[in-house]
Amino acid sequence: MPHGDATSPPPTAPGRGFFLRPAEWALVLAIILAVALTAIVDTNHSYWFQPSASLRDIARNTALLGIFALGATVVIIAGGIDLSSGSMIALSGTVCAATMLLISPAAMIGFKPAGPVAVILGCTAALASGFLVGTLHAWLITAIRLPPFIATLATLVGLRSLARALAESATAALTPSKNTLINVADPFFKAIRDNVWIPVAVFAVLSVLTWLLLTRTVLGRHLYALGGNEEAARLAGIKTENVKWFAYCFGAMTAALAGLFYVANESAASPSNQARGHELNAIAAAVVGGCSLAGGAGSVPGTVLGTIFMRVVIDAISKIIKTGADVYEGMIVGVVVVIAVTFAQLGQMARGGRQLFPGALGLCIIPALALLAGGVVAMTAGSRAGIAAGMAALLMLGGLRAWEARRSVTAS
Amino acid sequence: MRGITKRFPGVVALDNVSLAVGRGEIHAICGENGAGKSTLMKILSGVCRPDAGVLEIDGESRRFTGTREAEAAGVAIIHQELNLVEELTVAANIFLGRERRTGLGLLDDRGMAMEAARLLESLECPVSPWATAGSLRVGDQQLVEIAKALSLAASIVVMDEPTSALTEAESARLERTILRLRDQGTTILYISHKMDEVFRLADRITVLRDGRHIRTVDRGATSAREITGWMVGREIEGHAFHEHRAPGDTVLTVRGLTLPWPDHPRGYRLKDISFELHAGEILGVAGLMGAGRTELLETLFGASANTWTGEILLDGRSVRFRHPREACDEGLGMVTEDRKRLGLFPDLDVAANVSLCSLAEAARGGLVSRAREEALVAGPVAATGVKTPGVHASIMGLSGGNQQKCIISRWLLTKPRILLLDDPTRGIDVGAKAELYTLIDRLCREGLAVILTSSELPELLTLADRIIVLAEGRLTAELPRQEATEQNIVEAATI
Numbered sequence: 041m042p043h044g045d046a047t048s049p050p051p052t053a054p055g056r057g058f059f060l061r062p063a064e065w066a067l068v069l070a071i072i073l074a075v076a077l078t079a080i081v082d083t084n085h086s087y088w089f090q091p092s093a094s095l096r097d098i099a100r101n102t103a104l105l106g107i108f109a110l111g112a113t114v115v116i117i118a119g120g121i122d123l124s125s126g127s128m129i130a131l132s133g134t135v136c137a138a139t140m141l142l143i144s145p146a147a148m149i150g151f152k153p154a155g156p157v158a159v160i161l162g163c164t165a166a167l168a169s170g171f172l173v174g175t176l177h178a179w180l181i182t183a184i185r186l187p188p189f190i191a192t193l194a195t196l197v198g199l200r201s202l203a204r205a206l207a208e209s210a211t212a213a214l215t216p217s218k219n220t221l222i223n224v225a226d227p228f229f230k231a232i233r234d235n236v237w238i239p240v241a242v243f244a245v246l247s248v249l250t251w252l253l254l255t256r257t258v259l260g261r262h263l264y265a266l267g268g269n270e271e272a273a274r275l276a277g278i279k280t281e282n283v284k285w286f287a288y289c290f291g292a293m294t295a296a297l298a299g300l301f302y303v304a305n306e307s308a309a310s311p312s313n314q315a316r317g318h319e320l321n322a323i324a325a326a327v328v329g330g331c332s333l334a335g336g337a338g339s340v341p342g343t344v345l346g347t348i349f350m351r352v353v354i355d356a357i358s359k360i361i362k363t364g365a366d367v368y369e370g371m372i373v374g375v376v377v378v379i380a381v382t383f384a385q386l387g388q389m390a391r392g393g394r395q396l397f398p399g400a401l402g403l404c405i406i407p408a409l410a411l412l413a414g415g416v417v418a419m420t421a422g423s424r425a426g427i428a429a430g431m432a433a434l435l436m437l438g439g440l441r442a443w444e445a446r447r448s449v450t451a452s
Numbered sequence: 453m454r455g456i457t458k459r460f461p462g463v464v465a466l467d468n469v470s471l472a473v474g475r476g477e478i479h480a481i482c483g484e485n486g487a488g489k490s491t492l493m494k495i496l497s498g499v500c501r502p503d504a505g506v507l508e509i510d511g512e513s514r515r516f517t518g519t520r521e522a523e524a525a526g527v528a529i530i531h532q533e534l535n536l537v538e539e540l541t542v543a544a545n546i547f548l549g550r551e552r553r554t555g556l557g558l559l560d561d562r563g564m565a566m567e568a569a570r571l572l573e574s575l576e577c578p579v580s581p582w583a584t585a586g587s588l589r590v591g592d593q594q595l596v597e598i599a600k601a602l603s604l605a606a607s608i609v610v611m612d613e614p615t616s617a618l619t620e621a622e623s624a625r626l627e628r629t630i631l632r633l634r635d636q637g638t639t640i641l642y643i644s645h646k647m648d649e650v651f652r653l654a655d656r657i658t659v660l661r662d663g664r665h666i667r668t669v670d671r672g673a674t675s676a677r678e679i680t681g682w683m684v685g686r687e688i689e690g691h692a693f694h695e696h697r698a699p700g701d702t703v704l705t706v707r708g709l710t711l712p713w714p715d716h717p718r719g720y721r722l723k724d725i726s727f728e729l730h731a732g733e734i735l736g737v738a739g740l741m742g743a744g745r746t747e748l749l750e751t752l753f754g755a756s757a758n759t760w761t762g763e764i765l766l767d768g769r770s771v772r773f774r775h776p777r778e779a780c781d782e783g784l785g786m787v788t789e790d791r792k793r794l795g796l797f798p799d800l801d802v803a804a805n806v807s808l809c810s811l812a813e814a815a816r817g818g819l820v821s822r823a824r825e826e827a828l829v830a831g832p833v834a835a836t837g838v839k840t841p842g843v844h845a846s847i848m849g850l851s852g853g854n855q856q857k858c859i860i861s862r863w864l865l866t867k868p869r870i871l872l873l874d875d876p877t878r879g880i881d882v883g884a885k886a887e888l889y890t891l892i893d894r895l896c897r898e899g900l901a902v903i904l905t906s907s908e909l910p911e912l913l914t915l916a917d918r919i920i921v922l923a924e925g926r927l928t929a930e931l932p933r934q935e936a937t938e939q940n941i942v943e944a945a946t947i
Binding site for chain 2: 256257258264268269271272274275276277279336337
């Protein structure tokens with residue numbers, strides 16, 4: 041029976057069809073849980089009283105993150121990594137604003153419409169800058185043979201600095217005073233800011249196109265093959281350099297596209313802090329959505345769900361904690377990423393008899409985790425609750441370790 | 453060692469092997485690839501554990517659970533692939549894991565370096581203990597490994613083909629060292645393919661074949677010819693397929709092919725190779741490990757890292773492929789040696805693994821449809837007889853034989869005229885091998901030209917019309933099937 045039987049694809053196969061895999065259903069469930077929890081725990085109950093405003097907020101942020109998370113997904117599937125997308129966003133926004141400033145300086149300075157020519161050329165220049173940066177990455181990685189981590193680490197720091205220099209010299213040359221940001225008041229960008237459906241529609245269309253690319257084109261298959269086994273891909277006659285070139289250009293150009301929406305959102309290109317650190321959110325969204333950093337595995341539905349999940353969690357933090365939520369954002373995102381990825385491996389851990397707390401390392405990590413949990417709770421909910429939480433964590437984890445140790449003894 | 457048995461999934465690597473080695477003797481162990489030499493030595497040095505049998509050292513029964521325990525009992529092994537940390541100094545490598553400390557608990561680098569210098573001097577090795585291991589030549593690295601064994605005060609030293617990467621001068625120096633160690637009372641187990649070396653050094657010689665102990669003899673009581681006869685000594689399995697095949701026109705001519713090997717004392721991976729390949733013919737390439745079989749196929753396929761010299765003619769036309777893609781376009785296909793590492797895509801399903809090189813044929817307007825892809829792969833999957841629960845099953849769930857059929861199917865889809873098969877039946881069980889033989893024979897009768905390498909001589913003798921033999925990168929014999937025997941192939945391969 042060489043073929044004909046309908047069997048399920050292997051668990052890590054590229055996404056086929058619209059049907060989600062178990063891990064993705066789990067993400068859907070996690071999203072629903074996070075929303076429900078926020079609706080209940082949030083003392084203002086804003087999900088109940090202002091559902092449309094909340095939804096708009098999450099939708100805009102999801103679309104903005106999702107656009108370049110799709111780029112990160114393609115790069116990661118091809119076995120690479122792009123750390124530079126946050127800086128690429130800053131550069132693309134600055135290139136767009138500087139181009140518009142160059143074409144119609146008077147209108148830009150006077151917060152007036154800059155005209156369609158300026159807008160079109162500005163956006164084109166921004167996307168072109170993405171293509172150039174992607175090409176630079178591909179060259180550094182395939183010809184100079186830098187590891188992708190190093191190449192994009194260099195552009196992570198380099199591109200933001202370049203963007204700041206560009207903003208300062210453009211404003212120095214074309215406006216009365218040197219400035220670190222360029223204001224963009226064109227109605228085109230205002231319209232984008234005021235109509236949430238635009239970024240959402242762009243994200244949706246880009247998702248479908250990326251999904252088609254990855255599941256229905258030869259190039260998409262070659263991306264999976266490259267990430268899964270680079271040497272075998274080369275020996276199968278795939279021009280791996282060209283496939284990598286595409287992947288890094290796609291990554292940088294989606295970030296460039298996202299850069300335009302960042303400019304619209306803030307009515308300015310402000311390279312010193314726009315999208316700073318957001319590249320890690322994009323990578324986290326892809327990884328939570330099932331991408332393997334080893335390459336060869338990942339899907340668009342997974343990344344879309346991973347992005348929604350990330351944004352819902354961040355929104356939940358700001359709703360629940362209210363003042364100073366951004367202080368805790370990084371911590372909670374970090375914990376959520378670890379839990380989401382660990383969750384995907386739990387089954388494998390149980391089957392392989394792998395221990396969560398092996399040996400002396402396990403003994404040391406339990407008080408460390410308890411201290412961390414207690415400390416965080418103490419800072420947010422008072423010292424008494426903190427001590428209780430710390431003790432509870434200590435007892436729970438200690439119990440888990442004792443159970444693990446007994447299991448491994450009986451197993452051998 | 454008595455009654456040692458070791459099984460790996462699908463094969464019995466060692467079958468009830470018994471071996472007695474006297475103190476202070478040099479004991480050579482000979483056998484073909486896969487005879488079980490390395491496995492036996494791994495058991496002796498604690499790298500793996502036997503499924504049955506007893507290991508006695510000085511009359512005391514031992515059961516090592518790791519190399520540390522074996523080292524403590526005085527057994528040191530020098531692997532064919534060296535185990536040095538290239539970034540660390542020579543002295544640090546020699547004492548790795550057993551570092552000496554000063555009274556303060558800090559590393560005693562000076563003390564270790566002095567001890568290392570003493571050991572290296574005793575081995576005629578002129579390197580500084582402070583040099584980084586990676587900066588040394590292979591021959592000196594080998595001596596550093598031996599110094600490491602000496603620093604353990606090992607009474608038994610196992611060497612697995614130590615001269616495979618050495619120049620003649622380095623080999624001679626190593627031989628002197630080995631003789632000196634023997635005179636100091638160290639027992640040496642010496643694994644080698646090279647008959648001249650074995651006969652210069654060994655006091656006694658043991659021959660293994662197919663995981664079984666064949667014979668142990670004194671050096672004086674035998675000859676190189678007798679040893680190679682014992683190494684080979686089996687009936688040719690199955691029947692020869694080559695009969696009634698009628699090779700056609702010449703499709704590929706190779707003249708004076710030389711592939712350089714920078715930073716290696718030999719200087720070349722392949723030297724001055726010339727041969728012809730005809731349509732409807734299977735050309736076998738024999739040779740020991742490291743003889744250059746894989747390098748030859750990779751060079752033909754445009755996949756070698758270095759620039760070669762010489763001439764490759766395809767249908768009389770000179771070609772120079774710079775990327776496997778160009779070779780594919782000209783009708784070549786290559787089934788790689790290491791299926792897991794160089795052939796399979798573990799994350800892709802069976803259909804995607806098969807369609808990989810010709811997926812564009814399943815695309816309309818740039819989009820691939822699942823139905824067209826299934827139709828595309830159905831033909832070759834049925835023709836090669838892949839047994840799979842479905843074309844969308846995981847490739848990793850298939851047996852080795854079926855995985856290999858999938859890779860052959862992949863290349864059949866590109867409609868090749870020349871198929872390069874690099875050790876295609878390695879790690880495949882006997883039944884699946886027979887199926888692959890039938891498949892390769894059928895493809896050849898349909899006019900495909902095949903170059904086949906194999907680490908198993910019976911396989912070449914079963915399938916090939918002609919056999920060329922490589923030894924250390926040179927072509928040492930070209931034998932028509934009628935004249936080829938295991939004996940004369942092994943002789944040509946061990947020159």
